[in-house]
Amino acid sequence: MAEEFVVVKDLHKSFKDFKAVNGVSFTIGKGEIFGLLGPNGAGKTTTIRMMSTVLEPDSGDIIIGGHSIKKEAEAVRSIIGVCPQDLALYEDLSAVDNMIFFGRMAGLTSEEARKQARTNLELMGLEDRAKGKVSKFSGGMKRRINLAIALMGEPELLFLDEPTVGIDPQSRNHIFENIQHLKQKGLTVLYTTHYMEEADRLCSHIAIMDGGQIIAMDTPYNLKSQIGSPDKVTLEDVFLKLTGRSLRD
Amino acid sequence: MKRALFITLNEVKLYLQDKGDLAFGLLLPILTFALMYGAFGGQTLFKATASIVNEDNGAYSQQLIKQIDSVDGVSIDLMNAKEANTKLDRSDLLMVLFIPSGFSDTLANGGQAELVFKQRGNGGTEGQILASIMRGAAENINQEFQARHLAAGNLEGTGISNDSIALVVQDYLTQERQQPTVSVAEVTTGGSPDFANQYLPGIVTMYVLFALSLSATTIVEERRRGTLERLLTTRLSIGELFIGKFLSNVARGFVQTLILLVLAYAVFQMFTPVSFLAAMVITLLFTAAAGGIGLIIAAISRTESAASWIGVVVTMFMTMMGGTFFTIAKGSVLDTMSKISLNTYANRAYRTIISSGGSLGEAWRPLLVMLVVAVVGLIISRMIFKPVPGSK
Numbered sequence: 212m213a214e215e216f217v218v219v220k221d222l223h224k225s226f227k228d229f230k231a232v233n234g235v236s237f238t239i240g241k242g243e244i245f246g247l248l249g250p251n252g253a254g255k256t257t258t259i260r261m262m263s264t265v266l267e268p269d270s271g272d273i274i275i276g277g278h279s280i281k282k283e284a285e286a287v288r289s290i291i292g293v294c295p296q297d298l299a300l301y302e303d304l305s306a307v308d309n310m311i312f313f314g315r316m317a318g319l320t321s322e323e324a325r326k327q328a329r330t331n332l333e334l335m336g337l338e339d340r341a342k343g344k345v346s347k348f349s350g351g352m353k354r355r356i357n358l359a360i361a362l363m364g365e366p367e368l369l370f371l372d373e374p375t376v377g378i379d380p381q382s383r384n385h386i387f388e389n390i391q392h393l394k395q396k397g398l399t400v401l402y403t404t405h406y407m408e409e410a411d412r413l414c415s416h417i418a419i420m421d422g423g424q425i426i427a428m429d430t431p432y433n434l435k436s437q438i439g440s441p442d443k444v445t446l447e448d449v450f451l452k453l454t455g456r457s458l459r460d
Numbered sequence: 461m462k463r464a465l466f467i468t469l470n471e472v473k474l475y476l477q478d479k480g481d482l483a484f485g486l487l488l489p490i491l492t493f494a495l496m497y498g499a500f501g502g503q504t505l506f507k508a509t510a511s512i513v514n515e516d517n518g519a520y521s522q523q524l525i526k527q528i529d530s531v532d533g534v535s536i537d538l539m540n541a542k543e544a545n546t547k548l549d550r551s552d553l554l555m556v557l558f559i560p561s562g563f564s565d566t567l568a569n570g571g572q573a574e575l576v577f578k579q580r581g582n583g584g585t586e587g588q589i590l591a592s593i594m595r596g597a598a599e600n601i602n603q604e605f606q607a608r609h610l611a612a613g614n615l616e617g618t619g620i621s622n623d624s625i626a627l628v629v630q631d632y633l634t635q636e637r638q639q640p641t642v643s644v645a646e647v648t649t650g651g652s653p654d655f656a657n658q659y660l661p662g663i664v665t666m667y668v669l670f671a672l673s674l675s676a677t678t679i680v681e682e683r684r685r686g687t688l689e690r691l692l693t694t695r696l697s698i699g700e701l702f703i704g705k706f707l708s709n710v711a712r713g714f715v716q717t718l719i720l721l722v723l724a725y726a727v728f729q730m731f732t733p734v735s736f737l738a739a740m741v742i743t744l745l746f747t748a749a750a751g752g753i754g755l756i757i758a759a760i761s762r763t764e765s766a767a768s769w770i771g772v773v774v775t776m777f778m779t780m781m782g783g784t785f786f787t788i789a790k791g792s793v794l795d796t797m798s799k800i801s802l803n804t805y806a807n808r809a810y811r812t813i814i815s816s817g818g819s820l821g822e823a824w825r826p827l828l829v830m831l832v833v834a835v836v837g838l839i840i841s842r843m844i845f846k847p848v849p850g851s852k
Binding site: 292 | 463470473474477685686687689690692694695847848
């Protein structure tokens, strides 16, 4: 395994009497795409919120790039980018204005923000719509802008929380190719999705969460091997076997 | 701190992008002012209609009516006795002047004529003012008759005709009215005590409270858009976020109120350049204080509707308790309660400047209270804010 870039140590988080995260630990190697899977309410979003410094853990710690989220939250925030599951955009602003604004928030100068906005818009195939108002964009375009904003500030660790949900196959494929491109550039990614074939294709390691705990963690190949031949078994089979078939919401 | 200013600029940009919001925000002060102008505008402060029943129709009753009509702001409504009595019975009118038949003949023959004020109760404030005006007009005619009568008596037997005496007396009286022996000069000190001056502070304070409602929803809006969490994962600190929001809301509230003040300055000439600047300083501090309270509401509200409702209730409470539109008796329970309303201090400061023509120094106490509220509001809101509702 590559050099450890993220170390999550015995993480706990409760909301009143509800234990959302209960003793989660894992590590992510530098340049790795790590899949965090689980049914709704498993504790994935709370874990990501703690990793991205939005929430403080009740106990445990997370070290990202050598910085503790408890003691050096600002240093952590300077090396992460977050692409949330729900679109987080100013719909009344243009695509480029959104990107420049978040670039400035990430600590870029005006010139750097403009330059990176142009690069990332090109990466997402949206350079022609740079000045278009986001409210006029299609669902797929909004998703691509959502991801492009997360890349502002050239983060070393990217959180992708279901980045391909609810969009057409073309946009999904485009985002998928971009993530592979980012992996080649050496970016470390924490990826959550309900599309198991995406996780299978992209992630080098996968952790499956349920009830606030990690119930399985390994490479996709090894996870599939646990219940049958890896060539015949799918990751979805593993997921359903581990988390059960009962509805969660 | 630089990032706080980016937040402010972004808010301003968003505000300018939303055409509906922009039109509402900028047109509302103009509309408010138009209503104010309709209510208080014009050159004359007192406007009333004198209801008169002229049963005489002679030369002197016409002269009396003409004199009353010439008074600035007074118009005449002539009616017959039956109509007047009916309106008085129904309280449609509170006072009517009756000029009895034979009024002119009695005066022409040197007799003593009488006018009758028929009124309900004391005739109301307007009726009393009108009665005073009408008594003044009757007094003018009275003086004219007395002067003419005395002159005619002193010149009796000199061969000078009564018509010539009447003309000379009339000339003297006209000269006397144009250049009276005892004249009254008007010296205005500070703001003029008219209705607009009395009510403008209340309207402005109520207006500034819009800033409170704007601030109250500002964080929830960000949360609804999903951008709040994203912002909190950048290098922006929560303190910078709150300062940025605070500044943008103060700027919006200030600009809206400024439009109202500029119009009041231009149309009602309520300010001197110095008092206008003083009013701007008060507005800025009051908007900041309202913004501070608004941010506390923003920090505790989970939904946009909750934030709006709390904002409305606080605004209404402050308006009612702040003596905005009615005077609160000193020492009363309301007086004690009014001390927790921001409007009380803002009204006091505005009245010192607008109505009493005072200086900022004279209003230092309310200004200090507003400054403290702004700073404390900002600090408390930052302390109680939770990025994810329900979390520690």
